[in-house]
Amino acid sequence: MEGILLRRYGGFYYVESGGQVWTCRLRGRFRREADLLPGDRVEMVPLGPGEGVIEALKPRRTLLERPAVANVEQAIIVFSLSTPPPDLELLDRLLFLSGVKDIQAIIVWNKVDVAREEYRDLPGIYRQIGYSNLIASARTGQGVEKLREVLAGRLSTFAGPSGVGKSSLLNALQPELNLRTGEVSAKGGRGRHTTRHAELIRLPGGGWVADTPGFSRLDLPSLDRLEVAGYFREMEPLIGRCRFNSCLHRGEPGCAVAAAVEAGEIARHRYEHYLNFLAEVIARERSY
Known part of the structure; x- marks a missing residue:
């Protein structure tokens, strides 16, 4: 049977499948290798009323x-x-x-x-x-x-x-x-x-x-410095319109993004956060 993992607690895994929630454990060698998360799609086998064993993890989409x-x-x-x-x-x-x-x-x-x-x-x-x-x-x-x-x-x-x-x-x-x-x-x-x-x-x-638990800070993933602007929706259409193809939008002459900030077309706090994220990505690159 295929199901979705709702939560894990105290060595037990609670899986929704077939319209009910099953209390499951992991099978054999899979137990030592698996690191299951809520949202995982799993294959399970019933062992008794409301109980089962997880035998496989389906590929994750995200x-x-x-x-x-x-x-x-x-x-x-x-x-x-x-x-x-x-x-x-x-x-x-x-x-x-x-x-x-x-x-x-x-x-x-x-x-x-x-x-x-x-x-x-x-x-x-x-x-x-x-x-x-x-x-x-x-x-x-x-x-x-x-x-x-x-x-x-x-x-x-x-x-x-x-x-x-x-x-x-x-x-x-x-x-x-x-x-x-x-x-x-x-x-x-x-x-x-x-x-x-x-x-x-x-x-x-x-x-x-x-x-999920609340939090106050998240680290950015590994990215190329030139990719950062592409994840700011208001900046993405301006990529390629700067004077230099390698423009990082942090003071270079002829920068279309900086011009949009000065014109009020990009919120200044968003631009400041872009610069902060870019600095983090560059610092991570240099640490490797």
Whole structure:
């Protein structure tokens, strides 16, 4: 039987197959070699009522290292329009990584019911760049049905910092989940971690979502320095229009990207994050 791994805990693997969840172990030599992740497609053999053994891992279509989930089709990137304040460099890092992994990214701006005035323009900025945006409030229910439609029939991961309301949105989608939620620290304005490990949650309307631990930083993958601009959607059309083919868009004469920044066609914070990511990629190249 083929199934999908929902979670692993204490040496057991919980696999959904044939309309039920099976408690499984790994078979023999496969046990020493396998490193299974939520989202993995596996081949299993039933051993008894609700129990089975995993015998093989199917090829993965995508792989995320952090959060560690396999076969993700789309990333639901959740940020708050209130507290904690949106960390735009982390947002751009998540969008960048989604592009590198060829995973569709959808930004959910939560807590719109208590949105701060200085953040209200953010959805429009990212919509103009070309990213899908959804405005939501886990507390009032705004945007929850639209989010349900986005998730239906697909394997999605929820990503974003702690305290933005990822678990609260999942509870709004499926109240019987009763996932733990955490308040934002009054002292630091940062969320407390409430999800301890990644696991897939089956939604009534079809599809799965991975509820994952929050995080504050992600390392970039190994890339060629000339590839970095291609993962910034507003910069990609300008590649090849600079004076020099090897332009890295960091002060070279005749740079089309720099000109677009000065003209207000590219958000300055996005350009600054591009330069930061480029510096990281170059530093990694030099460390090899």
